[in-house]
Amino acid sequence: MSPGWIWTGVAIYVAVALVAAVWSRVGRAADMSDYFLGGRRMGGFVSAMSYSATTYSAFMMIGLAGLTYAGGVGALGFELLYLCGVTLVLVFGPRFWRVGKAYGYVTPTEMIGHRYGSAAAGTTTALASFVFLLPYAAVQLAGVGYLLSGMTGGAISFTAGTLVALVLAVVFAMIAGLRSVAWTDSLQSAVMMISATLVVIVVISQLGGVGSFLDSLSSDHPGALTVPGTGFFSFSTFLALTLPWIFFSISNPQVSQRLFTPGSMRDLRRMLIGFLIFGFVYTFVAVFWGFAARLEFPELEAADSATPTLLASDLVPAPLAIIVMIGVLAACVSTIDSIMLTLSSMVSRDVVGAARRSSERxxxxxxxxxxxVIGVLAYWFAHLQLDLIAVLSVSASAGLLVMVPPIVGAFFWRRGTAAGVITSVLVAGALVLVLEFSQVSLLGQGSGIWGLVVAVTIFVSVSLATSAPHERAAEFIRTSARRRSP
Structure with missing residues (x-):
């Protein structure tokens, strides 16, 4: 496809998104809550669309499509289990929202520090989140680089693609904080869903309709419709990929921070329902996309090139391909700017703020x-061009699994202590890093599984051996469970 058409599409997207971002800027952000949480006044629809855009990123139309291309229908089961895991928000969402309103938390790690009575616990979890979220942000930049390079046969370089995503994410985040990000996310979610769905319909019709499509897939690639199928999805691989995603909604701070933003409990419920509908449809779209690439281009060297290759093919009309490209670009940018906001709020609130006791301003x-600064670091990491975006995404989330015990303990276990939090996060986090860098698979299981097991063991044992802040814990748990008016 001509680079000129690609750049024209990008320019139109940038212009429209900038208008939405600037329009959202009502007044000047007066404090951390206003800038990073939208003043805790986000409506249900905007919250749902922003939550969807933040969650579904390069992982879906590039990563999940690539995973489907490489491993078959097991990718569908993997992603549907993630959607099942989002039901954790039914349990934790109202609790996050209530304590956020009551105590004025800006970040999930600030909540952990206050609940366990230790600024060090908040700082430790914030730094650990930074270490594991940075690769995830880099994945989004790399996704744009692969997309633009693949669609133009290299005429637009990987570097140019990542720079485009980086600049857009920084600009959207800086204009008005979460308000601009949320409104551009809403626009981007609509583009993502409509464009991707239209293309899947067009591609399947070009291949003879749903019946012919599935018949061809079962006859030409029978392993694609079974598990483990081609052998990619062994039980240990499936478990290693799935477990981090099940806890994604509470372990990943850029997602759990959004639980502080709805204006009411009713808005929180609408956010969850809207996200589940969006996620269910988008999952099937991405999986069918991967299957279509498998049928048409069975010999691709890299699974992550499935989406760019299909978009550049004759199966997809050029105008529609450009719209989908913009949708994938939007998905990546929406996740990057959300991660930037979350990490920057953690650094300022839980690292620098805790050390210097600095003012809100x-x-x-x-x-x-x-x-x-976060953007530049993610850009550098993206240029390592590590293989298979979906696997790298899950590896980053595997490290964040070590946050699950302190979060669950905060709401349901009064005996949890700051020492248990700090020790479990440091030791289990270090274990995940060692296993990932050494590519060692203990007993055939992934790093996230061992990280979670070790984190739970250390958190419980150290907490039982140290003194817990009983009064603070009791007050926090009562507040989290207290029902408020909608």
């Missing part, structure tokens, strides 16, 4: 300054 200034 100073923390806000630091948070804004950190945003482009």
């Amino acid at each position: 100073a923390q806000l200034m630091i948070g804004k300054l950190v945003i482009p």
Whole structure:
């Protein structure tokens, strides 16, 4: 496809998204809550669309499609289990929202520090989140690089693609914080869903309709419709990929932070329902996309090139291909800017703010300054061009599994202590890093499984051996369970 058409599509997207971002800027952000949480006044529809755009990123139309291409229908089961895991929000969402309103939390790690009575616990979990989320942000930049390069046969370089995504994410995040990100996310979610669905319909019709499509798939690639099928999805691989995704909604701070933002409990419920509908449809779209690439281009060297190759083919009309490209670009940018906001709020609130006891205004200034720094670090990481986006995404989430015990303990176990939090996060997090860098698979299981097992064991044992803040814990748990008016 001509680079000129690609750049034209990108320019139109940038212009429309910038208008939405600037339009959302009503007044000047007065404090951390206003800038990073939209003043805790986000409506149900905008919250749902923003939550969807933040969650579904390069992982879906590039990563999940690539995973389907490589491993078959097991990718569908993997992603549907993630959607089942989102039901954790039914349990934890109202609790996050209530304590956020009551105590004024800006970040999930601030919540952990306050609940366990230790600024060090908040700082430790914030730094651990930074270490594991940075690769996930880099994955989004790499997704745009692969997309634009693949669609133009290399005429637009990987570097140019990542730079486009980086600049857009930083600009959207800086304009008005979460308000601009949420409104651009809403626009981007609509583009993502409509364009991807239209293309799947067009491609399947080009291949003879649903019946012919599935018949061809079962006859030409029978392993694609069974598990483990081609052998990619062994039980241990499936478990290693799935477990981090089941807890994604509470372990990943850029997602759990959104539970602080709805204006009411009714808005929170609407956010969850809207996200589940969006996710269910988008999952099937991405999987069918991967199957279509498998049928038409069975010899691709890299599974992650399935989406760019299909978009550049004659199966997809050029105007529609450009719209889908914009949708994937939007998905990546929406996740990057959300991660930037979350990480910058953690650095300013839980690292610098905790160490210097700085004012709200100073923390806000630091948070804004950190945003482009995070972007540059993610850009550098993206240029390592590690293989298979879906696997790298899950590896990043595997590290964040070590946050699950402190979060569950915060709401349901009064004996949890700061020492248990700090020790479990440091030791289990270090174990995940060692296993990932060494590519060692203990007993055939992934790093996330061992990280979670070790984190639970250490958190419980160290907490039982140390003194817990009983009064603070009791008050926190009562507040989290207290019902408020909708």
